[in-house]
Amino acid sequence: MATYAEPTGTTAIGVKPRRAPWLKRIAWRILGAIFVLWAAATFVFFVQQLLPGNQATLIMNEQTGNQQSYTAAQLAPTEAKYGLDQPVMTRYWDYIKDLAHGDLGKSYTQHKSVTSIIGEQVGPTLVLTVTALALAWLLALATILFTSRRRKAVSALGSGWEIFSAGLPYYWLGVILLVVFAIELKVFPVQGGTSIEGLVLPALTLAIPLAGFIGQVTRDEFEKVLDQPFVTSARARGMGDLAVRFKHVLRHSVLPAITLSGWALGALISGAVIVETVFARPGIGQMIVGAAEHRDVPLVSGVVMLVAFIYVVANILVDIAYAIVDPRLRG
């Protein structure tokens, strides 16, 4: 970076401090991520302890479908099964230890481990969120490439659409798409299950608001970059407008939106909860709604921790992606 002769004086003005080497930075990030996960797990564990009433009674009532109270002798086996007879700190320690091994606990309502339930349900949700993420980027970039810094009306239409679509709630957008394209026009199935045709509307529902967000963030940057000298010089070399936008400007302006990827994945999974309900599509979303309804605390906590994990990992990947897209950040 510093190709100019560095001043030998005592002041260090203009001399950037040396960046920590690449590997060291990643190591720090991973340590930080472990801290965040530990803190998140601690929060989730102690929220669980706030459960009003007797936990074992709740579990037994949910399992049997009754609403009654039990004697201590009746509760004992359930308490032993879920470790509720242990002191809080022992349980906390076990919880953290199990999490570190990828064990999310036992479901209250299904006689399986949370990890295996999530494993069974995660497929369709993964397909849905990944498709939606790709679709969102595609939509956002197309809107920006073709509408930013164009005629006033076109630009206004582009940015207006971004603001509007970013604010659309998933449940409403999903319902509109469902009514128009599945019920009235009958282009897509009303209940698509996990088929390809059934993927289109749910993925669009998730993608449109996200595209609005990505678009808003990217557009500001895009318009700033369009004024940079290297853009002028590229144009002076005779490069076409679309090529300039695609090859030079885009690469610079996607950075802020990439930073949001960790958040976006979380938002997509949140959205999947609603979208899967609207389209009656199987997956983690539908599963967690049912789990919350039946007070299956370990199952819900398990998904929450999984999402926190995805968020943290995504943020580390974003750091790495940054360095790839922007060579200036490579230390």
Add this chain to the structure above:
Amino acid sequence: MSATPQAAGADIGRPGAPGGAPGSARPRVSVPDWVRGIRPGVALAGLVVAFFVVAMIVPSLLTGHDPYAVNLEETLQSPSWSHIMGTDQSGRDLYARIIYGARESLLIGLGATALGMGIAILLGVLAGLGNKWVDGIISRGVEVMFAFPILLLALLFVAVFGPSVTTEIVAVGLGTAPGYARMVRGQVLAVRDSGYVEAARALGHPYGSIVRRHIFPNAMRPLVVVMTLGVGQSIVWASGIAFLGLGVPPPSPEWGALLNAGRNYITQAWWLEVMPGLAIVVFSLSLTTLGRHLQQRLEGGVNR
């Protein structure tokens, strides 16, 4: 939400927005400048918000129908002149239900925003004014909370505490708090390091009065805008929870509850889902428009 700290007296010259004053050749009509600066979109948004506020306070003013009156001869009617938004499975007028539902929906949104903002102000001010350790702990804690999407946090709360309106408000409030807290901290830091606070300190004003008279009011001003935007967002989130059947229970005309009730009739009666959703979208979009307008005003920019 850029931090543009203004001295405590900087808005003395306000209502007269910049550009309006210099003796232009405008005819002197007695329209104040702040009215003239309002664009049609903003005016419309203001009308929409006013409409729903009226609906919240005196719903009977806006509809003649009873939102709870069951009429089994007119079930699932599509929108018509007598029922402009159609009727539900029990023949109740949907428009009346949306109007009467405004109160609960708005109160839930206001409650959640107030809760989130309250927590955020507490944490943000502590972090902004506290020492390195206080700031470090709070900022890390806020970062951790960002790992939980609002809806999933809400589902966790529902699982632990059982579905209820209180759970809904607390979940949305807690879920939105980290974002606000980060903003408050930024504001406090910007104001704390500003010239006029330094001047007050140099003049020997006691710390308490500097915080009370300079830092607090100036750091809080931009939050008015954030709150306006936040109420709309909170309503959207809370309705999402109710849509899943985990919020306000069915007989209520709260907007999310209407959405949940209409889910089973989606193939026969689209209006039961589309109309309450429209109310939510139009209301939150109007609040956003108003919020952005206020933001431009308060940040002292030109109205455009």
